[in-house]
Amino acid sequence: MDAFTTHRGILAPLDRANVDTDQIIPKQFLKSIKRTGFGPSAFFDWRYQIDGTPNPEFELNKPRYAERSILLTRNNFGCGSSREHAVWALAQDGYRAIVAPFRGEGDDHIPGFADIFKNNCSKNGVVTIELSEDAVEEIFQAVFAEEGLEASVNLADQKLVLHKASGDVEYAFDYDASVKNKLLKGLDDIEESLQYMDDIRQFEQKHDTWMVS
Amino acid sequence: MAKTLFEKIWDRHLVRDLPDGTSLLYIDRHLVHEVTSPQAFEGLRLTGRKVRHPELTFSTMDHNVPTDENRLNIQDPISAAQVEALEKNCADFGVKLYGIGDSRQGIVHVIGPELGITLPGLTMVCGDSHTSTHGAFGTLAFGIGTSEVEHVLATQTLRQKKARTFKVEYTGKLSPHVHSKDMVLKLIGMIGTAGGTGSVFEFCGEAVRGLSMEARMTICNMSIEGGARAGLIAPDETTFEYITARDRPFAPKGAELERALAQWRSLPSDPDAVFDRTLTIDASKIAPQVTWGTSPGMVIDVDQPVPGLNDVAGYSAADVRKALDYMGLEPGQKLTDIRPDTIFIGSCTNSRIEDLRRAAAILKGRKKADSIKLLVVPGSHQVRLQAEAEGLDKVFKDAGAEWRWAGCSMCLAMNPDKLAPKERCASTSNRNFEGRQGAGGRTHLVSPEMAAAAAVEGHFVDIRSWNGGN
Numbered sequence: 173m174d175a176f177t178t179h180r181g182i183l184a185p186l187d188r189a190n191v192d193t194d195q196i197i198p199k200q201f202l203k204s205i206k207r208t209g210f211g212p213s214a215f216f217d218w219r220y221q222i223d224g225t226p227n228p229e230f231e232l233n234k235p236r237y238a239e240r241s242i243l244l245t246r247n248n249f250g251c252g253s254s255r256e257h258a259v260w261a262l263a264q265d266g267y268r269a270i271v272a273p274f275r276g277e278g279d280d281h282i283p284g285f286a287d288i289f290k291n292n293c294s295k296n297g298v299v300t301i302e303l304s305e306d307a308v309e310e311i312f313q314a315v316f317a318e319e320g321l322e323a324s325v326n327l328a329d330q331k332l333v334l335h336k337a338s339g340d341v342e343y344a345f346d347y348d349a350s351v352k353n354k355l356l357k358g359l360d361d362i363e364e365s366l367q368y369m370d371d372i373r374q375f376e377q378k379h380d381t382w383m384v385s
Numbered sequence: 386m387a388k389t390l391f392e393k394i395w396d397r398h399l400v401r402d403l404p405d406g407t408s409l410l411y412i413d414r415h416l417v418h419e420v421t422s423p424q425a426f427e428g429l430r431l432t433g434r435k436v437r438h439p440e441l442t443f444s445t446m447d448h449n450v451p452t453d454e455n456r457l458n459i460q461d462p463i464s465a466a467q468v469e470a471l472e473k474n475c476a477d478f479g480v481k482l483y484g485i486g487d488s489r490q491g492i493v494h495v496i497g498p499e500l501g502i503t504l505p506g507l508t509m510v511c512g513d514s515h516t517s518t519h520g521a522f523g524t525l526a527f528g529i530g531t532s533e534v535e536h537v538l539a540t541q542t543l544r545q546k547k548a549r550t551f552k553v554e555y556t557g558k559l560s561p562h563v564h565s566k567d568m569v570l571k572l573i574g575m576i577g578t579a580g581g582t583g584s585v586f587e588f589c590g591e592a593v594r595g596l597s598m599e600a601r602m603t604i605c606n607m608s609i610e611g612g613a614r615a616g617l618i619a620p621d622e623t624t625f626e627y628i629t630a631r632d633r634p635f636a637p638k639g640a641e642l643e644r645a646l647a648q649w650r651s652l653p654s655d656p657d658a659v660f661d662r663t664l665t666i667d668a669s670k671i672a673p674q675v676t677w678g679t680s681p682g683m684v685i686d687v688d689q690p691v692p693g694l695n696d697v698a699g700y701s702a703a704d705v706r707k708a709l710d711y712m713g714l715e716p717g718q719k720l721t722d723i724r725p726d727t728i729f730i731g732s733c734t735n736s737r738i739e740d741l742r743r744a745a746a747i748l749k750g751r752k753k754a755d756s757i758k759l760l761v762v763p764g765s766h767q768v769r770l771q772a773e774a775e776g777l778d779k780v781f782k783d784a785g786a787e788w789r790w791a792g793c794s795m796c797l798a799m800n801p802d803k804l805a806p807k808e809r810c811a812s813t814s815n816r817n818f819e820g821r822q823g824a825g826g827r828t829h830l831v832s833p834e835m836a837a838a839a840a841v842e843g844h845f846v847d848i849r850s851w852n853g854g855n
Contacts, residue, residue: 188704188707189700189701190579190682190704192816194797194818195818195819195820198820198824199797199798200799202420202421202799203461203463203467204463205427207424217824247579248582248612251578251579251612252514252610252816253514253797253816254513254514254529255420255421256512256530259530279662281582282579282580282582282699283579283582286579286582287582287583288530288609292532295532296532348406349405350403350406350407350544350546361532361544362434362535362539365409365536365539365542366539366540368409371400371401372411372542375400375401379411381413381507382507382637382641382645383413383440384634384635384636384637384638
């Protein structure tokens with residue numbers, strides 16, 4: 173995996189909550205046995221009309237977002253199916269980071285991203301940024317107001333900077349330390365885990381899997 | 386210190402804590418299917434790695450397989466290529482495969498328990514979010530992405546962060562004809578599709594204890610629809626009876642079984658164990674559930690009207706409008722006025738023998754409405770054989786149903802079974818997302834009994850007061 177340090181790009185708004193991975197990449201594209209080629213199929217059913225031409229009603233198809241690389245959306249993005257193809261599709265469609273709001277705390281907490289999706293992003297160098305609902309609403313309004321609005325993601329400092337015409341606005345975000353370290357260095361999970369093979373072997377000697385041979 | 390069931394399983398599988406704050410967790414069983422595995426096997430090839438424990442790895446084909454009589458000849462060349470890739474990968478890496486035509490083939494989450502692969506106290510993963518199903522046995526089971534599939538194949542471990550624990554207690558007894566599908570849909574309606582994110586559910590209480598293993602699997606299956614990667618039910622005599630009553634080739638027997646049973650009996654959460662979150666639901670008050678929208682959290686009691694734009698907790702008016710437009714519904718409509726075109730009884734949620742028995746009990750001696758297409762798809766070849774031995778296939782066929790072969794079928798329409806745009810379906814599956822059962826298709830999630838009764842009447846009915854169409 174390539175390391176992620178900083179990225180600057182145009183924001184594109186997908187103003188919907190609970191976008192599930194069936195919408196991000198529909199089932200017919202899951203038949204591929206390859207890891208590439210999913211980009212043009214991201215958001216397929218929303219993005220294209222029945223005749224295969226781009227759907228002008230779909231917000232991400234607007235010409236002003238053609239060069240976008242940061243997706244701005246609402247909470248619980250990526251819920252449903254565990255298909256990693258959803259992350260492959262977004263990454264191959266040019267998205268390096270996704271911004272979504274979390275709401276509330278404790279029992280009332282609603283996350284910006286679904287669990288498995290967020291985990292899959294971490295394996296593919298896509299940075300998932302969770303900000304407060306107020307902050308995300310502010311960014312949505314700024315994106316609607318200012319064509320070509322860019323933002324910078326600085327993973328090391330855990331900051332998203334909005335480059336508005338009136339000046340930069342900075343948003344700090346929380347980020348899992350283990351994932352951050354991995355993305356910054358572009359580490360491979362399997363390679364890392366194989367370093368603990370002695371621990372795994374020792375564990376296996378005393379562990380019963382109840383497997384009938 | 387008192388521990389929950391989850392913590393007991395976690396502790397028993399912890400290889401070691403890692404410096405970066407994650408933990409290396411040992412995986413006892415790895416289920417593999419054709420859709421989410423090809424890129425993982427390819428990754429092994431590119432790095433020259435092997436499958437560390439082929440004997441703990443089991444694969445089958447379910448998503449792509451046709452379910453009609455001509456199922457052995459897959460017409461779609463891309464589906465066929467994916468199935469062939471799994472055959473080659475299993476042969477190259479020494480992994481067991483129950484392919485099309487094998488008497489043990491079926492939906493991965495149906496054959497695991499059926500073959501005794503799923504056992505209490507184990508950890509289990511699969512590149513499929515409905516792996517949570519196996520939690521019904523007190524198995525810590527969850528879905529993973531393809532990168533993690535490759536990680537498990539190579540190391541037999543996963544890097545994990547410990548989840549929070551979320552106890553869901555169902556007190557009291559269920560009303561007649563209300564069942565586990567309604568229990569889990571009710572929960573999702575209450576907490577939303579993100580409510581369980583970061584947590585592992587433990588389902589407990591009188592109403593859960595009274596459920597069969599099949600019914601327990603239905604609840605755990607839809608944990609992911611409540612945002613939780615896993616759901617657990619403590620093993621008990623019902624669990625042990627399921628494992629030992631039939632020949633389950635991979636389950637321990639004899640002295641091994643006695644040793645296993647002693648361990649399994651120690652698994653339930655300690656009485657004073659503390660959960661991060663607790664929710665109590667009065668099971669006696671649960672009504673049959675029907676989804677009206679495009680998310681499993683958009684669900685109501687069968688006797689409630691389709692909600693207004695501002696009446697749905699957790700969804701904005703715009704989201705509700707979008708969902709209603711997609712579904713072709715209006716606020717205030719009665720569910721009993723909604724007429725599905727197709728009824729799908731099947732999927733890893735509701736395709737086991739008890740699900741088919743419940744549907745057959747409704748359909749016995751009755752006919753589907755003329756306007757309805759009725760599809761009954763057993764979850765595995767073994768379920769199909771057992772249903773036929775019990776004469777259920779005859780009940781279905783006499784009612785006008787198509788009696789199919791095992792597979793995921795219309796749950797996600799990666800195979801020829803799919804909805805046309807705007808076609809409306811009452812489905813016993815797990816997801817009513819836009820296009821899930823076919824682009825433009827409209828899905829209402831229900832229990833097998835509710836689906837069967839809707840097939841007879843041609844519209845939804847309140848199964849509690851239904852007079853059988855007489």
